[in-house]
Amino acid sequence: MKRYYSSFRINCLKGFLFITFFLTGLSLQAQQGDCILKDPPVFHMHFGSGQVKDVNATPPPNYTRAEGDCPRDGEYTYSSSTPGCNNGDWFVLTEDHTPGDSQGNMMLVNAYPGGGVFLKYPITGLKENTSYEFALWLINVCRLYVCCSNLSPNILVDLRTVSGKSIAKFLVNNLNQNETAQWVRQKAFFTMPAGETGLIMTMEDITIGGCGNDFALDDITFRECIKPQPPVTQNPPPAPVTNKKQTTKTKPIIKSDVPKVISTPPVQKTIITTEQKTASQPSVTVTAVHTPIPLVLRTRENPLVKQIQTAEGELRIDLYDNGEIDGDTVTIYHNNELVVSKARLSQKPVTIQIKVDAAHPHHELIMVADNLGSIPPNTSLMIVTAKDKRYEVFISSTEQKNAKVNIDLKE
Known part of the structure; x- marks a missing residue:
């Protein structure tokens, strides 16, 4: 599904x-x-x-x-x-x-x-x-x-x-x-x-x-x-002959069961x-609430670029390279959870979809610059498409500053 x-x-x-x-x-x-x-x-x-x-x-x-x-x-x-x-x-x-x-x-x-x-x-x-x-x-x-x-x-x-x-x-x-x-x-x-x-x-x-x-x-x-080789069994040497001064020892007989x-x-x-999976290989646990803030969001500034209020429904979010394609790559976090990792921006969109409703009224999207491309800073065009509305947001981020867009349910 x-x-x-x-x-x-x-x-x-x-x-x-x-x-x-x-x-x-x-x-x-x-x-x-x-x-x-x-x-x-x-x-x-x-x-x-x-x-x-x-x-x-x-x-x-x-x-x-x-x-x-x-x-x-x-x-x-x-x-x-x-x-x-x-x-x-x-x-x-x-x-x-x-x-x-x-x-x-x-x-x-x-x-x-x-x-x-x-x-x-x-x-x-x-x-x-x-x-x-x-x-x-x-x-x-x-x-x-x-x-x-x-x-x-x-x-x-x-x-x-x-x-x-x-x-x-x-x-x-x-x-x-x-x-x-x-x-x-x-x-x-x-x-x-x-x-x-x-x-x-x-x-x-x-x-x-x-x-x-x-x-x-x-x-x-x-x-x-x-299959491991069966153990080698040795027979004990025969008892010495009493009517002879010297006893003759026979070589031990080695039996080996060769598997068919x-x-x-x-x-x-x-x-x-x-x-x-053993305890030395820990499994991944999904936490529904209190998602830890990733290090890159704690160590960089996160200024608000755009605040959008929209009616209930599904939203499509497309991210394009803004201007000349120069090798910019971005990582996107949605409510502190990684949703896109190191995506190269181009004329083809990086696309995610979110659902805005009473159960999911607040969505925080943070764009993180993985690099600055050949023409700094890292720039992109975000297009947010709702049922009957379309929003354009110009994004600019650096290695010290991210870019945040908030989308909330309109009351």
Whole structure:
């Protein structure tokens, strides 16, 4: 469900999709049970940072890539945050899942109402007759009791050979809405068949319906899984022979149970298991009231540029570069909450929408200059469109002074 969104295009494509392959220098890391996982993973997809190339070589039939941080129905994007998407229906995530990265991306999916494939990617560097752990982190971005319905995604992961032979299918179906944002790790195991060293990974949301059913994913990994060698058992030496002066000791017999190689069935089906995120990776909590004032709003002046009183209704706010396009970028806060992060101003608008009514009578918009472009100061033209009125506001901000616009319900 997408009712309100912000969108912007950054003209320069920066960065690349970080997909890492580790084929040498493997160390061992134990796992519960009888499986040992080799680390680092053979494959790790964490979607890089900034503007990256699309994971999908061609757009899936029911999906398109969105230009901004808040995709609409049938869209996906790569973003480091969810700045106030859908007028508060989504959690405000300020970072992706990958630990320790800077402005790292997650893949954010606003599911197509009719379902469909949203990700397809080839995996190479695997070994035949070898078991692997497949794992990824996901989060349901819809807030419980806020989105229009408690509709959760069901994601089918399909692994096939390049020729199309099915290797394994996993169903991710424990991605429920919550009152707080919570990343969840999903994992399952499969075995590569003989003669195969690569596969095609496909992910499909099979939930039907567009109200709710929105999610993000990050840190997709494949780790080799081997069974530990059984302990070596030694037989005690035989008792010495009494009728001989010298006893002959026989060499100990070593028994080793070599596990049999079990042929892989054509299709391995299982329900993927779930692990909650550990305490060392804190979840994001959404606070409805008393939002802390961001540091950039406390350390800079915030003069009032325009006061607008309007009747109840939905307002569209467009922000353009004012005059020559010189590389200005801005960050926008709505009632102290981040809604737009480092958007480049151009002839195409940076757009947000707000709802003014008795439950939301006051809206404070603060424009923060991320830079001054090539022609200081940072200037922009804001156009506020109500039902039957249109307001033009000229914005100017610097690295010492922000610009504030207040919009209030007219009594």
